[in-house]
Amino acid sequence: MPPDESLSALAPLLTRHRGGDAQAANAILAHCHERFKRLTRQMLRKFPGVHMWEETSDVFHNVVLRLTSALREIKFDTPTDFLRLAAWHIRRELIDLSRHRRPALVSGPAGGDSGPDPIRDEPDSTDDPYNLAVWEELHTRIAALSDDDRRLFDLVYYQGLTQPEAAELLGMPLRTLKHAWQAARARLMLALGNEVPF
Numbered sequence: 126m127p128p129d130e131s132l133s134a135l136a137p138l139l140t141r142h143r144g145g146d147a148q149a150a151n152a153i154l155a156h157c158h159e160r161f162k163r164l165t166r167q168m169l170r171k172f173p174g175v176h177m178w179e180e181t182s183d184v185f186h187n188v189v190l191r192l193t194s195a196l197r198e199i200k201f202d203t204p205t206d207f208l209r210l211a212a213w214h215i216r217r218e219l220i221d222l223s224r225h226r227r228p229a230l231v232s233g234p235a236g237g238d239s240g241p242d243p244i245r246d247e248p249d250s251t252d253d254p255y256n257l258a259v260w261e262e263l264h265t266r267i268a269a270l271s272d273d274d275r276r277l278f279d280l281v282y283y284q285g286l287t288q289p290e291a292a293e294l295l296g297m298p299l300r301t302l303k304h305a306w307q308a309a310r311a312r313l314m315l316a317l318g319n320e321v322p323f
Contacts (some may be wrong), residue, residue, distance in 0.1 A: 131293060134295055135204040143200045149197040154189065157211070161188065165215050168283060172219045172264075179222055188215050205294055209276060212283040223261050268318050274309035281306060 138156055142149035164250040165185040171176060201207040267278045280291040292302040 132204050132208075132290070137217065139201050139204065139207060143202075143308070150193065153196065153207070154192060154229065155169065157207075160209055161192075161215070164212070164284060168212075168215050168219060168286060172223050172261075175219060175222050184215075184218055184222070188220050205276070208284055208294075209279040212279040213268075216268065216283065220261060220264055235260070263313075263317065266313060269316075270309070270313065273305070273311060275311045277302075277306050278313075 135153070135156060138149055138153045142153060162181070162185050165188055166181045169179065169181055169184055188211075191209060195210060195214070199209070199210070255288075258306055267275065269277065276295070277291070280286045281288065281295065286294065288302055288306065291306075292299040295302065298307075
């Protein structure tokens, strides 16, 4: 199903959920299953080093548990609200895993093999502790942006929506979204000292 159809089909499910339909939460998660699994896989790649230890399916399982709990407590007015929360939970899960795994990345896997590691020996190795800290800082800074900027990062950077899809979802002209997205990225770069690893 094309992304725009998937998004438009989500709105009635959220309406059912707001109306108290006991089956709506499961229907929402089933409807978004492939989208969120794909998003988890994409975001996992943006957390260098974590993917050395974690499979997409394991990360995704934890994200589904988080979203299941959220759907018990929160009623969502729009698909944008739900998609943003999903992106936030995936990001939180990966940041937590990154912080948990960093000591192991510095010291190497248990029982460390002294042989050459083709990934570790690459000059721009993604499991380098400095690179991991930079990536962790990037995602932490995105989480600290203003709500408007964070909304754009949630939809365009994390959810992978095209700019026309994001503009339609947010109900704004494409040109306005393009300017807002450019400004949001500039503010993030400024917050990171003009070092953005994407």
